[in-house]
Amino acid sequence: MVIKRDSECTNNVGGNSELYIFEYRKYARSSIKVTNNILINFPASVIFNLNSLNIGYNESIDEEDGGVVYSQSGNFDLIRVLPTDSYRDFAAKDWRIILRDNNGNYRLVGLETGIKLKFTKDIGSNLSDFNGFKFSFETKEENTAPFLTDLTGFYINDYPLLSDGNDNTIQDGQTNDIEIIL
Numbered sequence: 001m002v003i004k005r006d007s008e009c010t011n012n013v014g015g016n017s018e019l020y021i022f023e024y025r026k027y028a029r030s031s032i033k034v035t036n037n038i039l040i041n042f043p044a045s046v047i048f049n050l051n052s053l054n055i056g057y058n059e060s061i062d063e064e065d066g067g068v069v070y071s072q073s074g075n076f077d078l079i080r081v082l083p084t085d086s087y088r089d090f091a092a093k094d095w096r097i098i099l100r101d102n103n104g105n106y107r108l109v110g111l112e113t114g115i116k117l118k119f120t121k122d123i124g125s126n127l128s129d130f131n132g133f134k135f136s137f138e139t140k141e142e143n144t145a146p147f148l149t150d151l152t153g154f155y156i157n158d159y160p161l162l163s164d165g166n167d168n169t170i171q172d173g174q175t176n177d178i179e180i181i182l
Contacts, residue, residue, distance in 0.1 A: 013102040016055035020047040024094035024114030039146040047154045052076035072109050073138040091117045106148035115139040
């Protein structure tokens with residue numbers, strides 16, 4: 001395979017501009033189709049835009065148990081620590097993440113196995129220090145993270161789900177004692 005990499009290429013900018021997250025659900029293999037590393041078919045899903053900062057992503061190839069696996073890992077930040085923040089349940093679930101890099105390419109991380117999240121709460125020691133949550137994620141997959149041509153079939157929700165604290169999702173936001181659940 002010969003790939004020509006032009007030095008005048010304008011699509012080699014690093015970094016990611018957007019991160020969308022949605023809960024991992026196991027689907028029948030027939031409902032997910034990847035062709036030439038492009039996700040062609042995936043069940044309709046609601047994804048959440050967390051308005052993350054400092055989004056990083058890495059992928060490496062490792063040999064494990066006589067086969068090849070793709071180790072996918074990354075990180076992102078959420079600003080501002082609030083008294084009502086509780087990400088314990090959030091970190092306990094398995095997720096999938098869609099990243100949009102600074103070249104406009106979308107990738108789906110954790111397609112086959114989902115990802116695990118870890119986080120630290122950081123308020124710093126100086127006025128100018130970061131105040132928020134630093135999340136990291138990782139998984140091992142049989143294949144590289146597939147590209148998406150766009151977000152067709154994914155419905156973006158810019159707000160986390162609202163709950164009344166009794167595991168009842170609130171659609172209209174009309175309640176007291178609302179807590180954020182993801």
